[in-house]
Amino acid sequence: MFFSAYFHYSPCYAFYDPAKIIENYFAFCLCHVYISNPRMKQVDNPIRVASARSGLSTHAIRVWERRYGAVKPKRTGTNRRLYSDVEIERLTLLRLATASGHSIGNIATLPLAKLKSLVSEAEPEGRRARPGSPAQSFHDACLQAVKALDDRQLGEQLQRALVALGQQGLLRQLVAPLAQRTGELWRAGVITAAHEHFLTAALKVFLGNVAGQFASSPIAPAIVIATPAGQLHELGAVIINAAAAQLGWRTTYLGASLPAAEIAGAAIQSKAVAVALSIVYPEDDPHLPHELISLKHFLPAEVKILSGGRAAAAYSEILTRIEAIQPTDLDAFSLQLDALRKAASGREVGVNTPFLSRTI
Numbered sequence: 001m002f003f004s005a006y007f008h009y010s011p012c013y014a015f016y017d018p019a020k021i022i023e024n025y026f027a028f029c030l031c032h033v034y035i036s037n038p039r040m041k042q043v044d045n046p047i048r049v050a051s052a053r054s055g056l057s058t059h060a061i062r063v064w065e066r067r068y069g070a071v072k073p074k075r076t077g078t079n080r081r082l083y084s085d086v087e088i089e090r091l092t093l094l095r096l097a098t099a100s101g102h103s104i105g106n107i108a109t110l111p112l113a114k115l116k117s118l119v120s121e122a123e124p125e126g127r128r129a130r131p132g133s134p135a136q137s138f139h140d141a142c143l144q145a146v147k148a149l150d151d152r153q154l155g156e157q158l159q160r161a162l163v164a165l166g167q168q169g170l171l172r173q174l175v176a177p178l179a180q181r182t183g184e185l186w187r188a189g190v191i192t193a194a195h196e197h198f199l200t201a202a203l204k205v206f207l208g209n210v211a212g213q214f215a216s217s218p219i220a221p222a223i224v225i226a227t228p229a230g231q232l233h234e235l236g237a238v239i240i241n242a243a244a245a246q247l248g249w250r251t252t253y254l255g256a257s258l259p260a261a262e263i264a265g266a267a268i269q270s271k272a273v274a275v276a277l278s279i280v281y282p283e284d285d286p287h288l289p290h291e292l293i294s295l296k297h298f299l300p301a302e303v304k305i306l307s308g309g310r311a312a313a314a315y316s317e318i319l320t321r322i323e324a325i326q327p328t329d330l331d332a333f334s335l336q337l338d339a340l341r342k343a344a345s346g347r348e349v350g351v352n353t354p355f356l357s358r359t360i
């Protein structure tokens with residue numbers, strides 16, 4: 001029931017209806033509790049659900065079961081495999097542990113608690129900060145503070161990291177990997193949704209304050225930052241807001257899940273040069289293409305749309321159609337902002353010019 005309440009939720013409508021927001025919020029929390037609490041009633045899931053939730057291919061699940069006895073799913077009358085939530089959690093932990101270097105043959109039959117501690121200790125390949133580097137020790141200390149729900153400690157570590165790593169270093173080397181890692185630990189059942197919310201809330205406040213320190217000039221180019229309707233993950237937007245502010249842009253931060261008309265209205269009012277959208281999850285929202293086309297339609301032709309986030313590539317066809325600039329990472333985003341700034345400063349300002357009230 002909670003699943004259906006949650007997944008049938010349409011953020012566009014809920015946006016205007018406080019009762020719906022509260023109802024959906026509780027459905028959402030219960031959904032998280034349900035997933036992370038093994039004592040609650042277990043549901044049997046077909047292999048495609050086990051695959052989607054664990055991040056493993058159906059082929060890998062079958063092989064790990066047959067060769068290594070990693071899980072022992074039930075079978076339906078027609079011999080189809082059925083996986084419990086605990087088995088899916090187990091598969092997820094096995095994926096994360098193998099990604100950090102453990103061999104499946106050695107860990108396939110370990111107890112769940114042992115797998116959790118393996119994953120908790122390991123850093124995923126590719127996102128590992130240099131051992132002993134300042135970013136690594138801030139990362140570990142922040143993670144400890146998140147696990148302990150210690151906001152004072154978390155705030156202190158972020159503040160020190162800001163001084164030691166600088167603004168850009170903070171965003172790239174600490175905040176982004178920390179969000180990634182927290183998501184993985186939550187998915188693996190090592191931490192709960194409360195920890196994830198705790199980190200998001202703390203980062204929003206901290207990065208909001210950091211962005212505020214770069215009080216921009218009133219003649220600086222303006223950018224509006226949001227996530228489109230249906231996109232509830234906000235950290236990507238918070239990160240690019242801080243990055244743009246640091247580059248001297250006048251940022252108008254609108255937060256998560258905003259309908260196209262609202263985003264366009266804010267861009268027109270603030271005479272924005274650009275609108276930046278963060279698209280994180282899901283990758284297959286059937287309503288999002290319509291939102292993006294509407295945004296293009298509502299915006300003055302000169303206003304550029306920039307898009308990014310882990311799910312943005314899934315909408316690249318429609319993003320290309322609306323002529324969105326699609327930077328692949330924060331460095332590319334910064335370069336694009338520099339180019340837009342130059343283009344804007346060279347432009348003739350006319351009555352209908354939707355950006356700069358003066359040239360810079």
Ligand code: B12
Nearest residue numbers: 176179180183184187233234235236278307308309310333
């Ligand atoms: C915090 C969080 C939540 C919070 C969000 C609260 C909030 N106010 O934002 C809550 C608890 C609500 C939540 C809910 C869910 N979440 Co969540 N969440 C996260 C977490 C930890 C951070 C999310 C985030 O904002 N990321 C944004 C940034 C930090 O990451 P990024 O997209 O990779 O962005 C980088 C770049 O792409 C770039 N970037 C981002 N945006 C832009 C924009 C531009 C223009 C540019 C240039 C660059 C750029 O900057 C970032 C830094 O480099 C992630 C973990 C993660 N790895 O991201 C999971 C994660 C996104 N969630 C996930 C899931 C599955 C869910 C739920 C379905 C859980 C559930 N079963 O209920 C729900 C879905 C809700 C919904 N309908 O959307 C999965 C998504 C898996 C997938 N298939 O993609 C993730 C990846 C966790 C995981 N490892 O499984 N979540």
